[in-house]
Each structure stands twice: as structure tokens, then as C-alpha cells.
Amino acid sequence: MSASIPSPEYIKIHHAHRQFMTPEGGIINALDNISLSIAQSEFITLLGPSGCGKTTLLKIIAGFEELDSGDILLDGQSIIQQPAHKRPVNTVFQSYALFPHMTVGDNVGYGLDIAKVNKVERNQRVAEALTMVGLSGIEQRLPSQLSGGQQQRVALARAIINRPKLLLLDEPLSALDKNLRLQMQLELKNLQTELGICFIFVTHDQEEALTMSDQIVVLNSGKIDQIGTPDEIYHTPKTEFVARFIGESNILSGMVISKSENGVNIDCNGCTIFSHDQTLKLGEEVKLLLRPEHLSLTPNELEGPQAQLTMTLNQTVFVGSDYQLHGELSNGLPFSALTRKTNTPLIKGQQLTLYYQVDALHTIPAKQKSIKGHI
Numbered sequence: 001m002s003a004s005i006p007s008p009e010y011i012k013i014h015h016a017h018r019q020f021m022t023p024e025g026g027i028i029n030a031l032d033n034i035s036l037s038i039a040q041s042e043f044i045t046l047l048g049p050s051g052c053g054k055t056t057l058l059k060i061i062a063g064f065e066e067l068d069s070g071d072i073l074l075d076g077q078s079i080i081q082q083p084a085h086k087r088p089v090n091t092v093f094q095s096y097a098l099f100p101h102m103t104v105g106d107n108v109g110y111g112l113d114i115a116k117v118n119k120v121e122r123n124q125r126v127a128e129a130l131t132m133v134g135l136s137g138i139e140q141r142l143p144s145q146l147s148g149g150q151q152q153r154v155a156l157a158r159a160i161i162n163r164p165k166l167l168l169l170d171e172p173l174s175a176l177d178k179n180l181r182l183q184m185q186l187e188l189k190n191l192q193t194e195l196g197i198c199f200i201f202v203t204h205d206q207e208e209a210l211t212m213s214d215q216i217v218v219l220n221s222g223k224i225d226q227i228g229t230p231d232e233i234y235h236t237p238k239t240e241f242v243a244r245f246i247g248e249s250n251i252l253s254g255m256v257i258s259k260s261e262n263g264v265n266i267d268c269n270g271c272t273i274f275s276h277d278q279t280l281k282l283g284e285e286v287k288l289l290l291r292p293e294h295l296s297l298t299p300n301e302l303e304g305p306q307a308q309l310t311m312t313l314n315q316t317v318f319v320g321s322d323y324q325l326h327g328e329l330s331n332g333l334p335f336s337a338l339t340r341k342t343n344t345p346l347i348k349g350q351q352l353t354l355y356y357q358v359d360a361l362h363t364i365p366a367k368q369k370s371i372k373g374h375i
């Protein structure tokens, strides 16, 4: 028997629109006519700042909230008329939401008890689900006898036991401390791969999104700014909003002032930056993105062709093996760079020559639109 091919459009969110009235009588477009497709067995993250619409979208998929217009299709079938408990979808919340008076076994087996699955199969599936989340043999404990990380694993076991087609995760790791959070990020990704089902994960933590996701959807005021792999979102952001939201960035506004066969010179208020982007036109206004790791005090730390600019140093921050340099360019604009530890003293007010990796310079059109996109 041949394995089935995962559908690239397993979940389709089609022109989803949802408004809310504010207490002051205003209208908020929590979801502003968004469309996207999600492949089967994909780990997708909805990422964006507070209030951008992440939870609203998750609640609509789960059936806890309704659309004003648009549709949600799962495997070709619209699910928006189905009540939440009939959808093949489960949700894991930040707060775990375990029943405190019930044992771990009863919490995990709850959905099977409701579905009247026989005791032997039920106990076997509870044990399997707990093993999958790395907690075998703790069926008799109460939630209060577990750590936060263990409680979140129990919540996960409960959510996967009835084999949903889709798992929704609403900031499930945000109550955990940093180390546990990093460990659980990897565990969640492994669990998703093992189960082979689609996970839709909500977070406002960009590092978490970059670590775990196959695809990231960046939401900005109810609209999608970009859909892409972590690599695409980090290295080739389509909008200034995405560039600023993901990772450390230096963003400069400029205009193309000259072109040659090697590239273009862009004037950023008196500071000239060289780019290899031959698609830029003379006179075009652009935003330039330079990540701190693509800048250095010593040219041989960088790969490929380099150019240079001058920065006046305001502050040096030691971050492990590197220094973060904060200062301003000759045009007075703030600028940051990351550089390896150096024997040269770094003194406040000093003028530094910074080398940048020309190929890593990313240009964004000055005028951008949000997308109604498809993966």
C-alpha cells in the first residue's frame, strides 16, 4: 500500500473576517479578510504582537467564536456550522485547564470516557498518550502533585488522545520558565512529527516561532503581513513590520542615487549604503535591513563582499562571546552591531569603521501592502 500524499491545502481559511465593538462604540477588525492554506502535517505558527488577532483566529477554528463572513475548510469540508465539540480539533491552553480533583489518568482519559470507549482500550490509550509526552506511569497522581511542565504535558496528552486532525496551541509554554520552555519547544516539535497531524501554534515570542515552525504567519492588526518559513521570515522580511518584529534589526530609509554594473548606491540621509540589488531603480525609495550579525569591526569575520560605514559608539554591551555595539551613524540615526570580542578598547564617543556583508543587506520596498496570502 502506498503512503498517502499530504494535502497542501488541508486547512483553508477563506476570507475570514471578524469585527468587535469596543466599549466606546468603535469597531475593531480583529481579523481583516484573511486567507491562508495550511498543509497536512504542518507545524504552523501564528505570530504577532498583542491584539493582532491570533487568539481570535484560533477560537474561530476551534468553534469558540464565529466568523462575520468567510469560511474555514478542513479536508475540503466547511466546519463553521459544526459545534466546537463535533470538530476534529483540540486546543491546548496556556493555563493547562486540568480538572484539579481528577487523577492524571482520568484527566487524560476524559474524552474517551465521554465517548464510552471500553475500559481496556481506554487505559491502553491513556498509557500510550502519557508515554508520548514522556510521562508514563503517573496515572494515579493529582495535577497538584505535578510541576508546571508536567501539567502542560498532561494537557497535551489529553488533547491528543482522541486523535484530532488538528491541534491548536494557544501560548502553551508561556507559563514555563526559560529552560523548560526551550526543552518543551523541541519536545512539541518532535511530538508533532511523530503524530503527523497539523499543529497551529500561537505565540508572540519570535524566537519560539523561529525554533519550532515549518511556516510562520505574521499577523499585524488583523491582516497577514507575511507567510513563510522561519528562514524566509528572518532573512527576507516583506515588510518593515516583519523586519522589526523578528530579530534584531537596523532599518534605514533611503533612495537609490546611482547605479553601476555591480549594484546601486543608496543615500540614507547623507550616509551611503551599497547594495547588490540590481532590481532597484534610480530614484526608488527603499527600506534597508541590516542584521547586527552581518556587521563587524573586522572584515575577515564576514563572508563574501563587504562595504563599510562609520558609527559613533554610545554603548557597549557584553553578551557572552560577543559585544553588542550601540551608537549612531554619521546621519545621526541609531545603529547596532554585533561583533566578536576584540582586544581593541571600545570607548564611548569613538568613531568606528563597521564592515557589512553586502549580500546580507535586504531591501524592502518603501510602500508595502499586507497580503491575502496562500502558503
Ligand SMILES: Nc1ncnc2c1ncn2[C@@H]1O[C@H](COP(=O)(O)OP(=O)(O)OP(=O)(O)O)[C@@H](O)[C@H]1O
Pocket (backbone or CB within 6 Å): 020, 021, 022, 028, 029, 030, 048, 049, 050, 051, 052, 053, 054, 055, 056, 057, 204
Ligand atoms: N470579545 C471581544 N470583544 C471586543 N473586542 C475583542 C474581543 N475579542 C478580541 N477583541 C479585540 O480584537 C483584537 C484581537 O484580539 P486577539 O485576542 O485575537 O489578539 P491576540 O493577538 O491574540 O492578542 P494577545 O497576544 O494579547 O492574546 C484586539 O484588539 C482585542 O481587543
